[in-house]
Structure formats: C-alpha cells, structure tokens
Amino acid sequence: MKKKNWLFIFIALLFFVALIQLFFLGIRPPGIMTIVYQDGTPVKSVNLEQVNTSYIFVVTGAEGAENVLRIETGQILMQSSTCEDQLCVHQGAIAGEGASIVCLPNGVVIEIGR
Numbered sequence: 722m723k724k725k726n727w728l729f730i731f732i733a734l735l736f737f738v739a740l741i742q743l744f745f746l747g748i749r750p751p752g753i754m755t756i757v758y759q760d761g762t763p764v765k766s767v768n769l770e771q772v773n774t775s776y777i778f779v780v781t782g783a784e785g786a787e788n789v790l791r792i793e794t795g796q797i798l799m800q801s802s803t804c805e806d807q808l809c810v811h812q813g814a815i816a817g818e819g820a821s822i823v824c825l826p827n828g829v830v831i832e833i834g835r
C-alpha cells in the first residue's frame with residue numbers, strides 16, 4: 722500500500738511538471754527576449770524579431786558613462802561607448818540565443834535569452 726502511494730505521488734508530480742511547462746511555453750511570446758542590464762539591473766528588454774525599424778537606445782551611467790546601443794531587426798550592437806577598452810564596440814552585432822555583449826568598465830551587459 723505504501724509503495725503504491727509513492728508511485729501515485731510520483732506520477733502526479735510528473736504530470737504537474739509537464740503541465741507547468743506547457744503553461745509557460747504557451748504564454749511565451751514568439752522570439753527571444755534580449756535584456757540590457759546596467760550594474761545588474763535590467764533597464765530594457767526587447768524582442769529583436771519584432772523590431773521593424775532600427776533605433777538607438779542610450780544607457781547613461783555615473784561620471785558621464787554612456788553606451789549607445791543600436792537595436793535592429795534580429796540583432797543588436799554597441800554603436801559607441803565612453804569606455805576605455807572599446808571591447809564592446811569592437812564586438813559588433815550579436816544575434817541568436819545566448820549571445821552577449823559585456824562592457825565591463827561601464828557595467829552594461831546585453832544578453833540574448835536562451
């Protein structure tokens with residue numbers, strides 16, 4: 722009897738997990754969200770697949786720090802930055818799941834969701 726109960730709980734749990742996954746997949750918007758972080762705080766989220774006209778988004782930080790992002794259909798890039806190393810600018814445009822641009826000096830991170 723005890724064994725049966727455990728089996729029932731296990732099956733119910735599996736069913737529950739599957740249901741939750743279905744629910745989240747169902748409400749997920751088409752395309753992947755790209756999130757811009759400033760010092761670990763999300764300051765902008767955008768679905769690159771739904772961008773029709775490219776535009777500029779500026780992240781301003783302390784002591785005149787400024788990162789100019791260019792958001793285009795399906796890709797995003799750091800157009801200019803006040804940081805010294807310019808690594809983020811040289812990285813060019815990113816696209817696709819899991820890609821990211823990090824500007825360490827200014828604390829700005831662009832991350833395409835997985």
Ligand SMILES: [Zn+2]
Nearest residue numbers: 802804809824
């Ligand atoms: Zn940089």
